[in-house]
Amino acid sequence: MQGIATCNCSDKWCFGYKGQEQNKRMGNALSQPCIFPEDQQIWCKKVIRLWTAEGFVNAIEGKTIEEVANGYLNELFNRSLILVADRYLDGMPRNFHIHDLMREIIVSKAREQNIVTTICRQGSRTREKVYRLLIQSTLDNVEYSEHFSRLCSLFVWRLMDSLPITSLRELFRRGLRLLNVLDLEGTPLETIPDEVFKLIHLKYLGLRDTNVKMVPKLIRKLENLETLDLQGTYVTKLPDEILLL
Structure with missing residues (x-):
């Protein structure tokens, strides 16, 4: 691999830069794509929007x-830390x-730096502060924990069964007030829980390929929202309140 060096200190990223801040920036940038499923092509624009949020x-x-x-x-x-999978007609990388x-x-x-925590089975528990949480396969029995109090990003992907909306609502009801990414x-998902619209710091709301049919007027409460991804949903019309964002 070009451009990456190993580091004896587990709390630092080393990419050959002299400045620690540059190494940290590159480490943060690289840590985002690692949450995507293995062997999946990753959309460049989505990663850019997540970085920003x-x-x-x-x-x-x-x-x-x-x-x-x-x-x-x-x-x-x-x-060569990431590789182009395909390009747009103008030659710009797409995935x-x-x-x-x-x-x-x-x-x-x-994992060493506790950047991403993954829950992929029932009864999973976390033992330290969680800042970015990835829930895969199941949301059953995922209970709110005091370790979620500083959670900034929540990803719920690849559920093997129906989405237990009560479990999702319980997570939002108990905290997650600092959430930037959902x-x-x-x-x-068929309906956006009302609790989502209380996440006043939310900047990214991804509903792509869900069964959501409408966006309620409560969307106006998400004053910091930058990205609302509705591609592949059943939404055909947005409320006028979207213009207030």
Whole structure:
């Protein structure tokens, strides 16, 4: 692999930069794609929007946040840390994937630094503070924990059964007030729980490929919302309140 060096210190990322801040920035950027299922092509625009929502992108004078984020992505491509899967007609990368060996390194580092916590079976418990939570296969018996009090991102993917809406509501009701990202892509969700609209810090709401049919007027309460992904849903009309965001 080009451009990556190992590091004896488990709490640091090392990519050959002299500055620790640059190494940390690249580590944060790489840790985001590792939450996607193995062997899945990853949409570049989605990763950029998630980086922005999670605060990984630093503002640079004279550039938009999206331009800065695209620069991060190009840097990862140039160092062969991620690989282009396909391109748009204008030649710009559309999707990318991660080499298996590189993915193992990223996942290992993310676990060491408690960047991502994954729950993929019933009865799973967390023992330390959770900042980014990925729930796979089941939401049954996932109970609110004091370790979720600083949770910034919640991803619920690849559920094997129906989405227990009561479990989801209980998570929101008990806390998660700091949540910036909520991604429910591919879940059998039919109605957006009212509790979602109390997440005043939410910047990214992913409902792609769900069974959602409408977006309620309560959407106006999400004043910080930057991305609302409704592709593949049954939503045909948005409320006028969306213009207030």
